[in-house]
Amino acid sequence: MTENKVTLSKKDRLSVCWRSTFIQGSWNYERMQNGGWCYAIIPAIKKLYKSKEDRSAALERHLEFFNTHPYIASPIMGVTLALEEDRANGAAVDDVAIQGVKVGMMGPLAGIGDPVFWFTIRPMLGALGASLALGGSILGPIIFFVAWNIIRWAFMWYTQEFGYRAGSKITEDMTGGLLQDVTKGASIMGMFVLGALVERWVNIKFAPVVSKAKLAKGAYIEWDKLPKGAAGIKEALTQYSSGLSLSPEKVTTLQANLDALIPGLTALLLTLGCMWLLKKKVSPIVIILGLFIVGIVGHVIGLL
């Protein structure tokens, strides 16, 4: 049996990795990612098992319930490939062991994928791309798309290879300090960037005018005393850049007062309010629709 040992070539592993791109394709309420997982591992099954009975057993084995973060499936896939390879070569790896490794890894590892990919990398790349796109630059979407896919593919391929080499030992490796460090580091960075995003991108402006103060003569541009024509424009611009006000009245809005206190305070309060509502199990969709209504009503009555 050891003379003709079957091993998975790099090509086989690349093929599995590529096909695991479609792991969520047949996501269903019964066994979630099972169809996609089975679809992904098919090249390995074809290589390792030749008889119809073996193949059929392997296919059924990999149609069991499976669900994790789609990219995190890759290291688990790597380990599973190593186990299947051993099994095909005669080692005593039974169905329970393989299913045990899959289920044992999917839970804890999904916990790392969500904060790292959905809550740190995607919001950051998304905000970076969006800020460029708001200026009408095509670079925004391009940077978002290219950077995301490089990171994603590199992660999937290298962690699958890592899992394949480490075999079943990976579970011990990953539950050590490294896993905790990555999760904590991602949430620190995520929270920092979120703080910045709340200040920059949540828009709420109160329109009401708090005070109108008459400015002293000489503090504003006296439009009727400017010379005629281009000379007048030049004079006005000079006066403006030296700090003179455009109108004889200084208008202070409620928003200007709040900004003087802490810039972005209203945005922060709004965000905290949303967090509170979400904790109270209010659906995000209800909150979103509610905010639109607040925006419309607030605008009509002149508050926003």
Add this chain to the structure above:
Amino acid sequence: MSAISMVLVIIVAFLAGVEGILDEFQFHQPLVACTLIGLATGHLGEAIVLGGSLQLIALGWANIGAAVAPDAALASVASAIILVLGGQGVKGIGAAIAIAIPLAVAGLFLTMLVRTISVPIVHIMDAAAKEGKIKTIEFWQWVAICLQGLRIAIPAAALLVIPASQVSGALNAMPAWLTEGMSIGGGMVVAVGYAMVINMMATREVWPFFIIGFVIAALSQLTLIALGSLGVALALIYLKLSKGSGTGNNGGTNTGDPLDDILNDY
């Protein structure tokens, strides 16, 4: 709109629908989907701005556990098509976003429908596995993927059939107070996404970093890249320091308590 544009738009919609479930290439993210539709229809400029605005709203939308996030794919595809058909250029973006939000909710029900239809599909796979029929399993996997694509492609095609004059007529009929109010609402809605993310990540330990980020962002000269680098640096420093007491002072009297070590040194 020319026939080629319409075909391209439907292809983009299909890709967005597929990605809405796969979540791999990110074709369903507004930044990408709106831009591609803009490219297909020759309205690139305003489509990019729409994509950017919607992306900010959708930043925190992710399907985690039981939490259901609104569907970015239908929202971005449909609002981009409406923006293009409406022909109001950049001015139409506020209204397009306002329409996108209810569509994001509608998309949610469509994806739940397809995920339910996928249950009998995996039962067909089970039967095929018993027979060892690999090709059949692969075929049904692709059927399921295509169903997710059609989930967005069919509504997109339906929108394309509606004459442009009708769309722009409906948009023009919206009074100014409504569209302006909706843009104001759009500015606030961004907070919901952030709140979802913060609720997932926040612990007593990481809140201070939120405060630092919030305060530092007021310095408008800092770009997002600069802020990101600061975040990475802070995370690395914190991780190093939080377990530094063991490796930091190998002075022999290492008790694991830095204060105690300092006192012992005296």
